[in-house]
Amino acid sequence: MGRIPILRDFIGIIKDKASQSKAALLSDPKTLSLHLALLRATTHDPFTPPDRRHLATLLASGHTSRATVSTAIEVLMDRLQTTRDASVAIKCLITVHHIIKRGSFILQDQLSVYPSNGGRNYLKLSNFRDKTTLLTWELSYWVRWYALYLENLLRTSRVLGFFLSSASSSVDNNEEEEEKVSSLTNSQLLKEINSLGNLIEQISRMPNSLHTNGNILVDEVLGMVGEDYLASTNEVSIRVSEFKERLSCLSVFESVELGFALKRLEDCKERLSALGQMRNALVETVWGSISEMKDQVGNDELYGEEGRLMTMESSKNKVSESSRYG
8 A cells, every 4th residue: 555655656747747848849938938837836746835936937927918817827727627636636726826815917817707608616626536545535625625615715806896815905904995895885795794704604614634634735725715714704894893883774684684694604603613723813803793793683683672573564664775874
């Protein structure tokens, strides 16, 4: 059994060399360096993350022409969707994540519209399985989960209007974000908090497999997702604070929807608490405000002064689409 990983590693090295040689022969000379950088960043080695130098080359392509950027995304997605190797697949997904977090606007834009017809699960990895070894089998769980997570991240970013946790959406911009959020309608706010809830729910479903503990690829994924988790809870906090200002102008329907959204977030907290790497003092404060807000919505908005459930008729007199400045 001990020879299988050694033989597999040797085969992986041969495949990497063959891919690079093929690219050198067939690629357009204008994009050859880009193609080689991608291949070198997404090798078959399950114990090394994408090399930072090669990632930097890929990210630098975002400051060239749109045609070059489009080629870079196509090459990345082609490698992701044709590989049967768990290490290559997870490194491609890490590269996608780096583009979301650190890529230029053109790179992020080309990624978000790929393919041109869009659609759910466009990373096409829901059936991915690498049965070569026990490690690659468990890494396959991470590939499937990570692909779904990145799709959720892209969808949430579309709803929010910016790429969550990217360099351009720093927590330092909280004042600007609070001002923007205060101008949204109640329905828009609910849509955003539900989308953030979907993202956090996907984080809470991450695999917890024994044989990948301490694996450097998994650790890389955890680090990047952890940063997104902090950013998403910060965005949730801003919207929960805004809803506190609007409790008096929420309709029954909006109160119920908000209550469900907050309850779903609370359920995620229990699962995330079991993951030590997701614990943080600031995040715990946010969870406390979510719980407090949920109780307020349940007690103040769904029930009248005499403790009776507000009727549908009375909800017609509520303002449902105005912001607190309406």
